[in-house]
Amino acid sequence: MYKILKAHPTKEQITNFNMKIAExxxxxxxxxxxxxxxxxxxxxxxxxxxxxDxxxxQKEKLQLSISSSV
Structure with a gap:
């Protein structure tokens, strides 16, 4: 599943959801x-x-993307 973000996740959200970051x-x-x-x-x-929900x-992974200029 893919979703475009308007703002970067917080450090707490990154930790809580075990987000892997790829720049x-x-x-x-x-x-x-x-x-x-x-x-x-x-x-x-x-x-x-x-x-x-x-x-x-129904998905195994979620990819959240945001422009690096935001």
Whole structure:
């Protein structure tokens, strides 16, 4: 699953969701292995990034991307 962000995640969010960071020339990707999250963390993730929990539960990974110029 792929979602474009308007703001970078906080350090706390990066830690809480075990985000892996990949930086490219024009963008930054934050990848989350959804299998490592408990149900409460998934609910928080859905709330923060406006994601349907039914869609999220069918996926193994979530990639959040943002322009590196933001």
């Amino acid at each position: 490219e020339d024009d963008y930054v990707d934050y990848v989350i292995d959804l299998n490592t999250l408990d149900e409460d963390a998934k609910k928080e993730l859905c709330s923060l990034y406006d994601i349907d 039914k869609d999220l539960n």
